[in-house]
Amino acid sequence: MNAIPHATRDAVRVAAVAKHHTAGEHRVAALDGASLTVRAGTLTAVMGPSGSGKSTLLHCAAGLDRPDAGTVTVDGVDLGSLGERGLTEFRRRRIGFVFQDYNLVDALTAAQNTLLPARLAGARAGRRHALAALEEVGLRDRADHRPHQLSGGEQQRVAIARAVLSRPAVLCADEPTGALDLARGRQVLDRLRAVVDVHGGTVLMVTHDPAVAARADRVVFMADGRIVDELGADGAAPAAEAVAVRMAGLEAV
Amino acid sequence: MIAFAMVRHRLRAVVGGFIALTLGVALLAASAVVIASSLPAVPQRYGGADVMAVPEAAGTRSDGATVARAVWSGAEADALAGEIAAADGVEAAVAERRFDARVMDGERIVGGPADGAPVAAGWSSFPLGAARMLDGGAPSERDQVVLPASYGRSVGDRVTVLTAGAAWPMTVSGVTDGEDVLVADALAAESATGVSLIGAVAEPGADAAAVGGRVRDVLDPGAEVFTAADQAAMAAEFDATDDWVGQQLLVLVGALAVFVSVFVVGTTFTFQVAVRRREIALLRAVGATPGQVRRMLLGEAALVGAAASAAGSVLGVAGAFLLGDWMVGRELLSGTWEVRSVAVPVAAAVLTGMATALAGVLGASRRAAGVAPLEALRPGETRSEPLPRWRLWAAAAAAATAAATGAATAAATARADAEDAMGLALGASLALLVAAAVAAPVHLPRILGLLPGRSPMAELLRAEARAGARRLGAVMMPSLLISALAVTVLGLTGTVGAAIDEHSRGEIPGAAMVMSGDEEGLTDRALDLAGEHAEGEVFSQLSTGVYAGGRWVESVGLHRYAPEEGTVQASPETAERFGWRDGDTVELTWADGTEGTVPVTVAPFPPALELWAELALPYDLAREHDPGAFTAAASLDPAEPDGLPGTLSGALAGQGAYVQDTARVIDDGIAGELRLMRLFTWVILALSLGYAAVSLGNTLSLAASARRRDLALLRVAGAHRWQAAALLTAESGLASAVGLSVGALLSLPGLFALGIGLRDEFDPRKGPVEVSVHLPWAEFGAVAAACLAVGLLAALVSASRALRRTPSSVVAERG
Numbered sequence A: 001m002n003a004i005p006h007a008t009r010d011a012v013r014v015a016a017v018a019k020h021h022t023a024g025e026h027r028v029a030a031l032d033g034a035s036l037t038v039r040a041g042t043l044t045a046v047m048g049p050s051g052s053g054k055s056t057l058l059h060c061a062a063g064l065d066r067p068d069a070g071t072v073t074v075d076g077v078d079l080g081s082l083g084e085r086g087l088t089e090f091r092r093r094r095i096g097f098v099f100q101d102y103n104l105v106d107a108l109t110a111a112q113n114t115l116l117p118a119r120l121a122g123a124r125a126g127r128r129h130a131l132a133a134l135e136e137v138g139l140r141d142r143a144d145h146r147p148h149q150l151s152g153g154e155q156q157r158v159a160i161a162r163a164v165l166s167r168p169a170v171l172c173a174d175e176p177t178g179a180l181d182l183a184r185g186r187q188v189l190d191r192l193r194a195v196v197d198v199h200g201g202t203v204l205m206v207t208h209d210p211a212v213a214a215r216a217d218r219v220v221f222m223a224d225g226r227i228v229d230e231l232g233a234d235g236a237a238p239a240a241e242a243v244a245v246r247m248a249g250l251e252a253v
Numbered sequence B: 001m002i003a004f005a006m007v008r009h010r011l012r013a014v015v016g017g018f019i020a021l022t023l024g025v026a027l028l029a030a031s032a033v034v035i036a037s038s039l040p041a042v043p044q045r046y047g048g049a050d051v052m053a054v055p056e057a058a059g060t061r062s063d064g065a066t067v068a069r070a071v072w073s074g075a076e077a078d079a080l081a082g083e084i085a086a087a088d089g090v091e092a093a094v095a096e097r098r099f100d101a102r103v104m105d106g107e108r109i110v111g112g113p114a115d116g117a118p119v120a121a122g123w124s125s126f127p128l129g130a131a132r133m134l135d136g137g138a139p140s141e142r143d144q145v146v147l148p149a150s151y152g153r154s155v156g157d158r159v160t161v162l163t164a165g166a167a168w169p170m171t172v173s174g175v176t177d178g179e180d181v182l183v184a185d186a187l188a189a190e191s192a193t194g195v196s197l198i199g200a201v202a203e204p205g206a207d208a209a210a211v212g213g214r215v216r217d218v219l220d221p222g223a224e225v226f227t228a229a230d231q232a233a234m235a236a237e238f239d240a241t242d243d244w245v246g247q248q249l250l251v252l253v254g255a256l257a258v259f260v261s262v263f264v265v266g267t268t269f270t271f272q273v274a275v276r277r278r279e280i281a282l283l284r285a286v287g288a289t290p291g292q293v294r295r296m297l298l299g300e301a302a303l304v305g306a307a308a309s310a311a312g313s314v315l316g317v318a319g320a321f322l323l324g325d326w327m328v329g330r331e332l333l334s335g336t337w338e339v340r341s342v343a344v345p346v347a348a349a350v351l352t353g354m355a356t357a358l359a360g361v362l363g364a365s366r367r368a369a370g371v372a373p374l375e376a377l378r379p380g381e382t383r384s385e386p387l388p389r390w391r392l393w394a395a396a397a398a399a400a401t402a403a404a405t406g407a408a409t410a411a412a413t414a415r416a417d418a419e420d421a422m423g424l425a426l427g428a429s430l431a432l433l434v435a436a437a438v439a440a441p442v443h444l445p446r447i448l449g450l451l452p453g454r455s456p457m458a459e460l461l462r463a464e465a466r467a468g469a470r471r472l473g474a475v476m477m478p479s480l481l482i483s484a485l486a487v488t489v490l491g492l493t494g495t496v497g498a499a500i501d502e503h504s505r506g507e508i509p510g511a512a513m514v515m516s517g518d519e520e521g522l523t524d525r526a527l528d529l530a531g532e533h534a535e536g537e538v539f540s541q542l543s544t545g546v547y548a549g550g551r552w553v554e555s556v557g558l559h560r561y562a563p564e565e566g567t568v569q570a571s572p573e574t575a576e577r578f579g580w581r582d583g584d585t586v587e588l589t590w591a592d593g594t595e596g597t598v599p600v601t602v603a604p605f606p607p608a609l610e611l612w613a614e615l616a617l618p619y620d621l622a623r624e625h626d627p628g629a630f631t632a633a634a635s636l637d638p639a640e641p642d643g644l645p646g647t648l649s650g651a652l653a654g655q656g657a658y659v660q661d662t663a664r665v666i667d668d669g670i671a672g673e674l675r676l677m678r679l680f681t682w683v684i685l686a687l688s689l690g691y692a693a694v695s696l697g698n699t700l701s702l703a704a705s706a707r708r709r710d711l712a713l714l715r716v717a718g719a720h721r722w723q724a725a726a727l728l729t730a731e732s733g734l735a736s737a738v739g740l741s742v743g744a745l746l747s748l749p750g751l752f753a754l755g756i757g758l759r760d761e762f763d764p765r766k767g768p769v770e771v772s773v774h775l776p777w778a779e780f781g782a783v784a785a786a787c788l789a790v791g792l793l794a795a796l797v798s799a800s801r802a803l804r805r806t807p808s809s810v811v812a813e814r815g
């Protein structure tokens, strides 16, 4: 991309971000001063008890949601300074997103879905690019199938193909393996690792599974809308047992 | 690409909008083709003329709109025509002699005029027209005539040609494919009233505009000259068809089609957006800007619009032929009507169709653009989407307007200011309707909440009404509009009909009227025959005119009420207009262009003439100067009441006339007028019902397919298929019933206001009359029943379609 080595550059910087939801009389603080910096060229896993604000953090980091307070900087751009249209255009160029289960437009084939952001951006991306991206996730032969003809794991991989097609600065994935069996989950995880290891991309991923988290370069833990702990900051790969122990500690609170 | 893939994928969902729009464009195209084909055109009888000249304008006829022109006397016109014929580039010039005539075969009328112009002319007019001689040739003798082929006579047949003053036994010398009855020029010169048109045919290759200039040089400066170079001006001047009523009806049909199409397309796409929220959110999440989402919907609408426009214009053009023929049959269009113009009206209809599709989708696309990317995370449609605040505000504003105008109505009524009261009450009614429609999602669940019953079905119904308020609002809308429309137009027709019946029977003196079989007018001979059987004089009205100082004076030739022999009688208004006093002798130009002086008396006219005539002439004086026109009307008091109709009618048959009871004639006239009004009413109601069917079918099938999963869950929970279907049907039926009642209630004030407004619409000399409001309940009931049936049927069909699949397969379905 450019001359700065990935390891020394921040892909995502979330600083003191707060986000509240009001449901009726209730005011829930989904994020309460969360701060997180993700270095480029790494795979970071976010863990934490249900309701701790993981998804909300990811949405804010990916520019899908706007925080009530604090700043989010992606690839050097302050998202808060962008209007709705500017944010959308930035998102489709620089950020990829994979939801947990609903990712593909029913009306379009796998190839068309893969090309969607590029087409929306008016880029000259052709079927060739889509096939290349699908090849990477091992679905080249399913290019002309529609979503309802694909399994959940296959849909997930198409979504990853789509997310990486434009080589985004950051790929955010919310429980990408949550609905999949072990083998399929591993395939998806392999793809995400490849994004980092082969293409030098940056991945931020939410997961509940210590085994999945263990394949990340770094694991951060959330509770009550804040980052409370982390593993692997020292460069050593986090071990699944250590992750599980930390999680058990957080959930006990 | 995306819009296209989406439309293809959602074909079933957009089909309602497509059908509505196709029908709309078809109706619009058919109406437009028929209207465009009924616009003024140069009539066939002048289709061969390159230049036509008419005398200067001299004011308007008594209708206040038709231009009355001066007239050339025969000698004057012949001299001018001679001069024109001698000019460069002119092949022939004709001073046209045109007059009323009726062709009889014994006691049977043969043929008749194609439009409002007199049917007969001299043979020399033949070159001015575009007609061809099919058989035989010119009328070389006074007892020869050329007839149009449509009269069904052949060369050599014997006929009688009646003019106003004479009956001529003639032999058919030729048959044309035209519309005119052509006689020898000498006879035409005697029969016509002066000359109102000089036409010229240019030499081949001569420039029509240049020839027009030369004709202009010959004529006096006031005369107007039309050339073939300006067809539109020519058409506007010489077209004699009257298709106004038919055009009104068509404009109404077209406007209704556009209005309702916008409405249905709007609902279709609004529903689409509601059902597709999640998909739109996903698009937003992967990088579609709000603008792109909006454009995508506009693109989809444009695709649907284009397809519907194409289908609609094909249907419409085919329909135009049927529609036109039907309207000619109902005398809403003149008999000469034919499809003349297709491309422009169809293009206009297609453009309107596209614009309609885009207008309909505008609101929906704005809503779609507002969908947040994160909504992709919420499964299923968001059913408890809160009512937008604007709805409540708009409803409140409309209700406040209604209250304010209602109060103002009361005040105006107290002041006895009927006009204001009517406008305000109509406004209040309209505002109430708008409030009811906009606030439907608020009040409808409350009304349905009152539903009694403790059965699980009733409970479910109440709960569904609460959760699906917006859907119910959409279901209620067509019946609300139809009921309001039905009460208003049916009530209006009933009220106006009764009022006309009661108050519009003008005073026609005489118990019997002399009528002509072709409604073209009466010959002098028919009047003489009537006079022989009348008690006292016949009340005849020869509608003619004179010119005073170059201005047209609407005149009438009379037997009964005639002024003294050798004098004319002016109404006080006319006398004042020209500064005449009783006993003055004034200079006038007669209808045939000759001049004369005549003593004037000033006195008011009898009521039957008061409204239109300005000057009364003794009948014979009027006839002397206007030999070309049939007498417009005549009535009489029969001398021997018992024997009269038989003997007189028998005697009149040879003149193409008969007698009829005056009361019966008036009844028939009123019945004809009411028939027309009822035709309009039913066209409006039938169209609206048709659209309600499309709209309801559309809304309900979209709603049912959006609720597939709920219904399947209901089935899984143990409901029978029929119970699920009954739930949907009952819901739709109840919403329609509420809509019908609310619509009817809210439009009643407006109807009463219209009744008040009508009080001043009758005879102005008698002041306000008592008008009672009549609402034809039976007919309203029929409309309401039809509307309800449409609602139930649409619900049943869409429910059975949504319930066709097994519940488990629906519940298992993803996304």
Ligand SMILES: Nc1ncnc2c1ncn2[C@@H]1O[C@H](COP(=O)(O)OP(=O)(O)OP(=O)(O)O)[C@@H](O)[C@H]1O
Pocket (backbone or CB within 6 Å): A021, A022, A023, A028, A029, A030, A031, A048, A049, A050, A051, A052, A053, A054, A055, A056, A057
């Ligand atoms: N749209 C919303 N309205 C109201 N509250 C919300 C909304 N979205 C999230 N919340 C609340 O915010 C908090 C954080 O939610 P979030 O989805 O970020 O949690 P999470 O860590 O992703 O949980 P999970 O592991 O279950 O997915 C929760 O308490 C949740 O109830």
Ligand SMILES: [Mg+2]
Pocket (backbone or CB within 6 Å): A054, A055, A056
């Ligand atoms: Mg979550």
